[in-house]
Amino acid sequence: xxxxxxxxxxxxxxxxxxxxxxxxxxxxxxxxxxxxxxxxxxxxxxxxxxxxxxxxxxxxxxxxxxxxxxxxxxxxxxxxxxxxxxxxxxxxxxxxxxxxxxxxxxxxxxxxxxxxxxxxxxxxxxxxxxxxxxxxxxxxxxxxxxxxxxxxxxxxxxx
Amino acid sequence: xxxxxxxxxxxxxxxxxxxxxxxxxxxxxxxxxxxxxxxxxxxxxxxxxxxxxxxxxxxxxxxxxxxxxxxxxxxxxxxxxxxxxxxxxxxxxxxxxxxxxxxxxxxxxxxxxxxxxx
Numbered sequence: 241x242x243x244x245x246x247x248x249x250x251x252x253x254x255x256x257x258x259x260x261x262x263x264x265x266x267x268x269x270x271x272x273x274x275x276x277x278x279x280x281x282x283x284x285x286x287x288x289x290x291x292x293x294x295x296x297x298x299x300x301x302x303x304x305x306x307x308x309x310x311x312x313x314x315x316x317x318x319x320x321x322x323x324x325x326x327x328x329x330x331x332x333x334x335x336x337x338x339x340x341x342x343x344x345x346x347x348x349x350x351x352x353x354x355x356x357x358x359x360x361x362x363x364x365x366x367x368x369x370x371x372x373x374x375x376x377x378x379x380x381x382x383x384x385x386x387x388x389x390x391x392x393x394x395x396x397x398x399x
Numbered sequence: 400x401x402x403x404x405x406x407x408x409x410x411x412x413x414x415x416x417x418x419x420x421x422x423x424x425x426x427x428x429x430x431x432x433x434x435x436x437x438x439x440x441x442x443x444x445x446x447x448x449x450x451x452x453x454x455x456x457x458x459x460x461x462x463x464x465x466x467x468x469x470x471x472x473x474x475x476x477x478x479x480x481x482x483x484x485x486x487x488x489x490x491x492x493x494x495x496x497x498x499x500x501x502x503x504x505x506x507x508x509x510x511x512x513x514x515x516x517x
Contacts, residue, residue, distance in 0.1 A: 256463065257470070258463075259463040310446075311419055311447075314426060314442045319422065329432075331434075348480070352441055352479075353441065353480050358438055358487060359484050360484070361488050372437075372438075
């Protein structure tokens with residue numbers, strides 16, 4: 241994407257958010273946009289395609305759905321009178337096959353906001369995530385849920 | 400008639416958000432240890448706060464306010480899991496053990512090799 245075009249768009253967004261379309265404010269927005277683009281210059285070296293945008297949207301849709309399901313589930317657990325018997329907490333090691341810090345960070349964040357799972361730690365070589373599970377049924381099911389759901393989508397977005 | 404619609408919609412979303420926030424708070428009180436409490440605080444808390452901001456965006460009818468509210472939701476969803484993860488990790492590294500009901504703790508066996516404990 242052309243950086244000049246991007247700077248103009250960012251300046252307009254800046255003016256819209258700050259609610260002030262004066263020349264000075266647009267200039268400030270362009271300046272901040274320029275600095276942001278300069279700081280992130282390596283981040284969009286790769287090819288951008290509509291397919292990638294569709295994958296990002298697909299990941300976002302899955303995430304929003306899982307987030308709502310997750311909040312409802314936690315709310316139901318919290319309201320149960322027999323709270324102690326509803327909980328089967330566990331910390332399990334989930335092997336992951338992601339390479340970069342950005343991918344691991346995104347996956348860890350997504351896991352934390354989805355039903356019954358919370359990322360506690362990541363191993364030094366980034367091969368294992370330690371996940372706290374609120375209601376542990378089957379260990380293998382939890383691991384394959386993460387591998388076939390979010391991990392696959394995260395890899396598609398970053399590939 | 401139509402002018403009232405966004406008020407009703409915003410009101411419903413606002414009450415939903417408040418309900419989730421209340422349930423998150425109840426969860427923090429009722430759940431047995433920090434790790435299970437973070438589940439309530441991070442998930443129900445983020446959804447509750449996010450819904451309240453969405454309600455602000457719906458009711459305000461102002462592009463500038465709505466944009467900022469939606470950006471607020473995005474930041475909330477980005478930062479809440481990070482703080483939940485940091486609290487859980489920090490308490491684990493300071494040897495706060497998971498509650499007695501915890502079935503498996505695979506992190507315990509690995510902890511000796513964790514460079515962060517140095």
